Amino acid sequence: MLRFTVYLCMLWLLFADTVSSEDISGCEQQPCQNGGVCESHNGGFRCLCASQSQNGQLYGGQNCTVALTGCNENQCENGGVCSPLFVNDHHSYTCICPAGFTSPKCQTPTVFSFESRGYVYIQTPLLDQEAPLNVTFSFRTEQLVGTLLQRRVDDLLFSIELMHGHLCLLSLRGQGSSTLVQELPGYLSDSKWHTVEASLGGVVSLIRLLCTEGSCTRESNAEVQLLEQASSLPEPEAVRHSLFIGAISGNWTLGRAVEEADYPPAFLGCFRDVFVDSRLLLPVIAPEGSHIQSNITVGCSDKDKCDDSPCQNRGRCVSQGWRGYLCECHRPYEGNNCAEEYITARFGNKDLESYAVFSLDDDPGDTVIISMFIRTRQSSGLLLIMTNTTSQYLRLWLEAGMIKVQVNNFETLVGRAVINDGHFHLVTLKLEGVVATLFQSAQSQGFIPIRLIQVHPGDMVYVGGLPDSRASASFGGYFKGCIQDLRINNKRLQFYPISTPVESYNLEQLISVAEGCSSDNACAVNPCLNGGVCYSMWDDFICNCPPNTAGRRCEEVKWCELSPCPAAAMCQPLSQGFECLSNVTFRLGSSIPQYRSNGKIKRSLTSVSLSFRSRRLAATLLHARKDSNYLTVSLLNSHVVMDLQVGGDKDNVSIQSQTQFSDGKWHTVKLSLETQASTSSWIMVVDGGKEAISMPKTAVGDLEFLSKEADIFLGGLSLNAGVDLSGCLGPVEIGGLLLPFHPDTELNLPRPQEEQFLRINSNAPLLYGCWGASVCTPNPCRNEGVCEDLFDLHQCTCSSEWTGHLCQDSTDPCISGPCLYGNCVSLPGGYKCACEQGYSGEQCEVEVDMCEKSNCSHGATCLKGFQTYSCLCPQNMTGQYCELPRLPVSTCTGTRWNYSCFNGGSCSEADDACYCLPGFAGQWYDMHNDS
Numbered sequence: 049m050l051r052f053t054v055y056l057c058m059l060w061l062l063f064a065d066t067v068s069s070e071d072i073s074g075c076e077q078q079p080c081q082n083g084g085v086c087e088s089h090n091g092g093f094r095c096l097c098a099s100q101s102q103n104g105q106l107y108g109g110q111n112c113t114v115a116l117t118g119c120n121e122n123q124c125e126n127g128g129v130c131s132p133l134f135v136n137d138h139h140s141y142t143c144i145c146p147a148g149f150t151s152p153k154c155q156t157p158t159v160f161s162f163e164s165r166g167y168v169y170i171q172t173p174l175l176d177q178e179a180p181l182n183v184t185f186s187f188r189t190e191q192l193v194g195t196l197l198q199r200r201v202d203d204l205l206f207s208i209e210l211m212h213g214h215l216c217l218l219s220l221r222g223q224g225s226s227t228l229v230q231e232l233p234g235y236l237s238d239s240k241w242h243t244v245e246a247s248l249g250g251v252v253s254l255i256r257l258l259c260t261e262g263s264c265t266r267e268s269n270a271e272v273q274l275l276e277q278a279s280s281l282p283e284p285e286a287v288r289h290s291l292f293i294g295a296i297s298g299n300w301t302l303g304r305a306v307e308e309a310d311y312p313p314a315f316l317g318c319f320r321d322v323f324v325d326s327r328l329l330l331p332v333i334a335p336e337g338s339h340i341q342s343n344i345t346v347g348c349s350d351k352d353k354c355d356d357s358p359c360q361n362r363g364r365c366v367s368q369g370w371r372g373y374l375c376e377c378h379r380p381y382e383g384n385n386c387a388e389e390y391i392t393a394r395f396g397n398k399d400l401e402s403y404a405v406f407s408l409d410d411d412p413g414d415t416v417i418i419s420m421f422i423r424t425r426q427s428s429g430l431l432l433i434m435t436n437t438t439s440q441y442l443r444l445w446l447e448a449g450m451i452k453v454q455v456n457n458f459e460t461l462v463g464r465a466v467i468n469d470g471h472f473h474l475v476t477l478k479l480e481g482v483v484a485t486l487f488q489s490a491q492s493q494g495f496i497p498i499r500l501i502q503v504h505p506g507d508m509v510y511v512g513g514l515p516d517s518r519a520s521a522s523f524g525g526y527f528k529g530c531i532q533d534l535r536i537n538n539k540r541l542q543f544y545p546i547s548t549p550v551e552s553y554n555l556e557q558l559i560s561v562a563e564g565c566s567s568d569n570a571c572a573v574n575p576c577l578n579g580g581v582c583y584s585m586w587d588d589f590i591c592n593c594p595p596n597t598a599g600r601r602c603e604e605v606k607w608c609e610l611s612p613c614p615a616a617a618m619c620q621p622l623s624q625g626f627e628c629l630s631n632v633t634f635r636l637g638s639s640i641p642q643y644r645s646n647g648k649i650k651r652s653l654t655s656v657s658l659s660f661r662s663r664r665l666a667a668t669l670l671h672a673r674k675d676s677n678y679l680t681v682s683l684l685n686s687h688v689v690m691d692l693q694v695g696g697d698k699d700n701v702s703i704q705s706q707t708q709f710s711d712g713k714w715h716t717v718k719l720s721l722e723t724q725a726s727t728s729s730w731i732m733v734v735d736g737g738k739e740a741i742s743m744p745k746t747a748v749g750d751l752e753f754l755s756k757e758a759d760i761f762l763g764g765l766s767l768n769a770g771v772d773l774s775g776c777l778g779p780v781e782i783g784g785l786l787l788p789f790h791p792d793t794e795l796n797l798p799r800p801q802e803e804q805f806l807r808i809n810s811n812a813p814l815l816y817g818c819w820g821a822s823v824c825t826p827n828p829c830r831n832e833g834v835c836e837d838l839f840d841l842h843q844c845t846c847s848s849e850w851t852g853h854l855c856q857d858s859t860d861p862c863i864s865g866p867c868l869y870g871n872c873v874s875l876p877g878g879y880k881c882a883c884e885q886g887y888s889g890e891q892c893e894v895e896v897d898m899c900e901k902s903n904c905s906h907g908a909t910c911l912k913g914f915q916t917y918s919c920l921c922p923q924n925m926t927g928q929y930c931e932l933p934r935l936p937v938s939t940c941t942g943t944r945w946n947y948s949c950f951n952g953g954s955c956s957e958a959d960d961a962c963y964c965l966p967g968f969a970g971q972w973y974d975m976h977n978d979s
């Protein structure tokens with residue numbers, strides 16, 4: 049048995065050792081030290097030592113002189129207050145525990161809590177049946193209701209309950225109804241601790257609020273006794289009296305549980321310091337299977353339950369007061385923790401005709417919101433019909449993969465987005481008064497005005513189809529796919545009920561609907577062709593195609609990758625086969641290929657296309673004939689001409705290109721029948737340019753006769769007439785079908801396509817490729833001119849410096865030396881002469897007159913010279929350009945003769961010479977006669 053004793057001593061009452069009694073007192077001598085108060089005691093004195101510390105120290109002992117050291121190392125846990133003791137010359141301590149803790153060092157919590165419905169059973173020794181049971185406890189909660197305590201004595205049940213936050217004492221006898229005995233006035237659901245004393249089962253039963261957190265003083269009990277734990281929960285009938293903390297249901301509550309599942313209301317909150325007849329209830333883990341307690345948690349956590357993320361499937365957790373929470377679940381999840389999912393209903397499993405029928409048992413009101421998750425790969429099918437006895441007033445079905453809604457047989461609304469992609473889609477239809485709005489996920493798909501619909505109890509809801517399969521067929525037939533979490537407003541239409549109780553309309557019929565959302569085995573029918581491997585997906589399949597095949601079912605063979613064509617030909621893939629394209633050369637003596645339809649051509653033949661090259665002014669490119677119908681495409685005077693006669697003469701069509709095409713180059717001709725309004729005309733396009741168009745007529749013949757037994761010839765009018773084309777033909781197509789040059793015997797694989805033209809005279813050899821005379825090898829063009837083969841004729845394309853038929857002529861203008869007196873410089877598109885001095889003109893052919901711009905001045909005469917000139921000065925002038933005045937002449941009388949000094953020179957008579965001015969020199973004599 050757990051039992052311990054707590055000594056609680058008043059701090060200010062530290063009893064000293066008892067003093068011997070012979071003395072009168074002794075207080076006169078003031079024996080008490082350290083603030084101790086002396087009082088006489090049994091003829092002696094005793095010291096009441098100060099409860100306040102003196103200089104940080106408490107004192108005890110006879111004269112309050114002993115420093116108390118019992119608490120020097122604080123021994124108390126959980127905030128307990130240590131109080132030192134000095135007993136029998138021995139230091140010790142005691143702990144004064146805060147509320148919620150007990151034991152010598154306050155290490156044992158007394159707090160426990162109910163985080164969900166729970167209880168603790170307490171076995172009460174009933175010594176005296178008439179004696180009341182005394183229970184004190186503290187509690188805290190935020191809940192407005194809850195049963196804190198249930199006490200039963202025989203068929204009398206007392207319960208202490210919170211009602212609207214007020215603590216009430218109720219009593220109940222037998223199967224009767226409960227009586228409110230007492231209600232405390234205060235509001236206690238404020239999450240504070242409240243301490244209550246209850247006296248139950250005596251003459252008077254009552255409850256009393258002792259104190260509230262903050263105002264409670266800890267009373268000093270010398271000793272705390274613990275309640276003995278019961279070993280097991282006895283049968284209700286076997287016990288005459290019982291006590292429960294918390295709420296237990298079942299027979300312990302005197303039969304009330306039979307009527308109300310939630311009775312009594314659970315208390316969610318905390319308890320501490322529960323004393324039953326002065327014995328303390330300690331929260332402990334009960335032995336397994338004993339049922340003496342349930343759902344109790346030691347301690348009182350303030351942690352938000354939502355911090356533990358209790359809501360699954362992305363449900364939103366909302367805190368609900370003390371340790372309470374609520375999960376707001378996303379559809380299709382349900383339940384307290386959103387752990388449960390609505391069970392999906394599979395319609396059309398294995399293509400069965402399936403449907404479900406619900407009946408309405410209430411009036412959903414003016415606003416009707418129908419919503420459900422849909423998963424399907426079908427583009428059509430009936431989803432839901434609401435009907436009363438006279439009309440189907442609401443229909444929802446799938447059309448072209450989209451939701452279609454019809455209200456009252458009249459107004460229809462179609463969704464904008466396709467939903468048959470094999471994923472779940474939330475579809476919501478809101479009928480609000482006179483407006484119907486369709487949503488997919490949260491997106492509005494549009495709305496329509498409607499006439500008010502009236503939904504009444506007894507109306508039926510058909511899901512997935514109607515009992516009558518013909519009636520279902522008019523809405524796309526039975527639905528194939530899955531529906532989950534169907535609701536009308538907030539009431540469910542459950543195909544398979546889930547365990548969480550939810551409000552649901554009644555399921556009347558469930559025909560061939562399966563649980564879950566299993567997939568049909570789409571591979572069971574081997575949908576993959578050409579050796580493709582099938583993989584199942586939900587209601588669908590994927591083909592893993594072997595190489596050389598493609599398409600959803602590997603139905604497209606990549607024929608060309610099988611190299612079916614002869615080396616010279618080019619393989620062209622078709623959606624259902626291939627063709628070998630090549631060119632063919634026609635010359636005098638060549639065979640004429642002849643063709644016929646294989647009799648399986650279904651398409652209408654409204655076009656002819658071919659490519660050719662020829663320098664013949666007139667030649668047959670294609671000719672086809674059956675009876676009086678014929679088609680000819682030919683060259684006439686270099687123009688491309690089409691002649692067509694279908695039916696009578698009056699329907700003859702003849703058109704001719706404007707441009708001439710017999711230039712030996714490749715040209716592509718496209719003839720097509722185009723219909724506008726009620727008239728048609730043939731259009732000729734050559735090399736992409738529109739060349740001719742026939743008169744629009746109401747009845748223009750197409751080429752249908754070619755798909756019968758018409759004979760088709762290329763390069764001539766008939767086998768007998770022989771070839772009249774000299775040149776080449778490229779691929780020829782009629783109505784998009786090739787006239788193959790290579791017979792099937794030359795192919796590595798037969799052509800698989802259904803519609804074909806066949807070469808009749810497949811043994812007549814053709815010259816594949818386009819071979820004219822070898823006119824470009826060796827290259828006849830000189831000076832790196834490029835040779836173009838124009839079928840038996842070449843054409844040189846010269847570089848810019850060369851010209852002429854064979855590029856033999858230079859285009860450099862300087863080569864001919866055009867500049868007579870100067871240098872030639874080539875320029876783009878011409879030349880320029882840089883003339884020598886003395887010449888000008890474009891070709892420097894003009895001699896420049898040097899005197900034209902001479903510098904001769906002062907009326908000098910210019911004398912022309914070769915590339916130069918000189919000036920003849922007048923008498924009084926001199927210098928190169930006669931720019932200087934002639935200086936005076938001195939007449940000197942020398943010793944030997946007389947002479948003159950020119951240009952300002954002066955006489956030096958002694959030596960018969962002149963002194964020249966600077967710039968002049970020479971000895972110019974002019975002899976004078978002495979006489």
Ligand SMILES: *[C@@H]1O[C@H](CO)[C@@H](O)[C@H](O)[C@H]1NC(C)=O
Binds near residue numbers: 111
């Ligand atoms: C207490 O004081 C008394 C009187 O002054 C003295 O006789 C006695 O010895 C003291 N006791 C102690 C333990 O000091």
Ligand SMILES: *[C@@H]1O[C@H](CO)[C@@H](O)[C@H](O)[C@H]1NC(C)=O
Binds near residue numbers: 164165166343
């Ligand atoms: C204990 O709590 C759980 C979870 O809330 C509850 O389902 C169960 O009924 C409770 N036990 C008792 C005896 O009330």
Ligand SMILES: *[C@@H]1O[C@H](CO)[C@@H](O)[C@H](O)[C@H]1NC(C)=O
Binds near residue numbers: 298299303
């Ligand atoms: C509860 O009591 C009823 C009669 O009052 C009895 O029939 C039933 O078996 C009891 N249930 C339990 C679980 O003891």
Ligand SMILES: *[C@@H]1O[C@H](CO)[C@@H](O)[C@H](O)[C@H]1NC(C)=O
Binds near residue numbers: 182323327
């Ligand atoms: C009831 O018990 C409490 C705690 O044990 C005690 O303080 C109180 O005096 C008791 N009351 C009666 C009336 O016995």
Ligand SMILES: *[C@@H]1O[C@H](CO)[C@@H](O)[C@H](O)[C@H]1NC(C)=O
Binds near residue numbers: 436438441500501502
């Ligand atoms: C059936 O519904 C239609 C359309 O809401 C309504 O006009 C008709 O009166 C209803 N019939 C019955 C019998 O309720």
Ligand SMILES: *[C@@H]1O[C@H](CO)[C@@H](O)[C@H](O)[C@H]1NC(C)=O
Binds near residue numbers: 818
């Ligand atoms: C036919 O000739 C044209 C023009 O030279 C050329 O582009 C084409 O590749 C040739 N076709 C075949 C199958 O050789």
